[in-house]
Amino acid sequence: MRKIKLAIIGTRGIPNHYGGFEQFAEYLAKGLVERGHDVTVYNSHSHPYQKSEWNGVKLVHCNDPEDKWGTAGQFVYDLNCILHTRKESYDIILQLGYTSSTVWGWLLPRKNTIITTNMDGLEWKRTKYSKPVRSFLKWAEYLGTVYSDHWIADSLGIQDYLTKKYNIPSTYIPYGAFPFEEPEIDSLASYELSPYGYNMLIARLEPENNVDTILEGVSKASKKLPFLVVGKHATHYGEYLKTKYAAFGHIRFVGGIYDINVLNNLRFYSNLYFHGHSVGGTNPSLLEAMASQALICANQNEFNSTILEKDALYFSNAGEVSKCVDTVDKQQYSSFVGNNLHKIKHIYEWNKIIDQYENHFKTIYSTQHEIQQNIPS
Missing domain, CATH: 3.40.50.2000 (Glycogen Phosphorylase B;)
Structure with a gap:
């Protein structure tokens, strides 16, 4: 099977300077490149790392006005990332989370591109948000189930929730870590x-x-x-x-x-x-x-x-x-x-988790192409 051309959206970018999803994207992207795949990660234009490549991972910097507009800027940044993916020919787009991206889900490239979404946690349960915001996040979560072809749950609890709430299948793949055994x-x-x-x-x-x-x-x-x-x-x-x-x-x-x-x-x-x-x-x-x-x-x-x-x-x-x-x-x-x-x-262990993601990508890619080949011309 040929290498997969993959894009990762939904983070502020790599290398990690922010938090969980960025750390995850860093390890996953690097690991997939080491396994021979073509990986692009979308970065904020204000990311401290400004080069177009990192450890073999291609980087695309998109305008991110969050520092000027606050939360509204996150939506604009996600929109800019999605619009850029339409100019490329990715086999698969991995979307991380849904809070400010799934409202633009209808703009994701559909022809010959598979969308798989890590559905993250139950963001609408966060008490820091007002009731209107929590209602919006429930809607954004729903849109994540509408505008994706496949779904990933990072915990068994989330997998069970997606099954009961939306009656959709999801692939359980947790996060990973590297054993630390040489303290200083x-x-x-x-x-x-x-x-x-x-x-x-x-x-x-x-x-x-x-x-x-x-x-x-x-x-x-x-x-x-x-x-x-x-x-x-x-x-x-x-x-x-x-x-x-x-x-x-x-x-x-x-x-x-x-x-x-x-x-x-x-x-x-x-x-x-x-x-x-x-x-x-x-x-x-x-x-x-x-x-x-x-x-x-x-x-x-x-x-x-x-x-x-x-x-x-x-x-x-x-x-x-x-x-x-x-x-x-x-x-x-x-x-x-x-x-x-x-x-x-x-x-x-991270390498085991990256293997699971690679198997997920290979499976959905092969399945999609088998379906396309069996469609009468």
């Missing part, structure tokens, strides 16, 4: 931390990530170990949290950290790693925490428990967070850490 203690020096002498979380500072619940528990705990809050905090909600917990000097808001090696070392040497995400999907940071051999205390919900199973501590309220902070020593739970690393190596 020097990474702790700039944060004035000692090995296993601190707790932490990594998240977007948003209500549905339970950051406030975690910090409330941390503030009320008897133990006052340093607590790192890693995530961009120059937001309205971030400012609220910083003000609310300003009196607790052991809670440190360190901002976003995008150096994966630094993040891996911080996770590895932490005593407890809190994961508060509650809205759908397999969160990349959860898998990275597992891969970094962190001891995880996660919000109790089906999306987290499906991945972690019995190999984590769980919380539902601030009191349970406090109890974990006061009583848990990482050395007591070495089996949790080891079992989660085993899952990464044997289920969620």
Whole structure:
């Protein structure tokens, strides 16, 4: 079979300078190129990396007015990306998410191009959005089912949701992570931390990530170990949290950290790693925490428990967070850490995930061409 010509849309671009989908696109695109495919990733014109190629991946920079127009600019950027795909002859377009792109779904190239969409999480459940916005996101999710030929679910919970809600089949492919087994203690020096002498979380500072619940528990705990809050905090909600917990000097808001090696070392040497995400999907940071051999205390919900199973501590309220902070020593739970690393190596390792995506692309490409060949001329 000849190589597949693939485009990836729906991110701000690669290499990653932003977050989950961008990290995913970076690993996937590079892996597919290494497997012999022709891959293009669409980048914002303001992306820090301005070259037209990265590790063999072709890059197309499209105008992105988000910095001037705010959220409306995301819709314009997605429109510009989709319009550009119409000028090319891609075999497959992988669309990541739906929040600002599926309203333009009717413009996606249809002739000889297959559209497959990663349906992301249940964005309309995010409490940071107003009721009108959440209603729009439900509609955008629906459009994602209308204007796509195939669908990918990154968690079994999302796959079940798509089946029950829309009666559509989807291919389950989770995110991945690379096992981290060579820690460097020097990474702790700039944060004035000692090995296993601190707790932490990594998240977007948003209500549905339970950051406030975690910090409330941390503030009320008897133990006052340093607590790192890693995530961009120059937001309205971030400012609220910083003000609310300003009196607790052991809670440190360190901002976003995008150096994966630094993040891996911080996770590895932490005593407890809190994961508060509650809205759908397999969160990349959860898998990275597992891969970094962190001891995880996660919000109790089906999306987290499906991945972690019995190999984590769980919380539902601030009191349970406090109890974990006061009583848990990482050395007591070495089996949790080891079992989660085993899952990464044997289920969620990036090369295995890229293989699954490649098989998905090969399958839908071959099926489409068999159908076309059997259509009478």
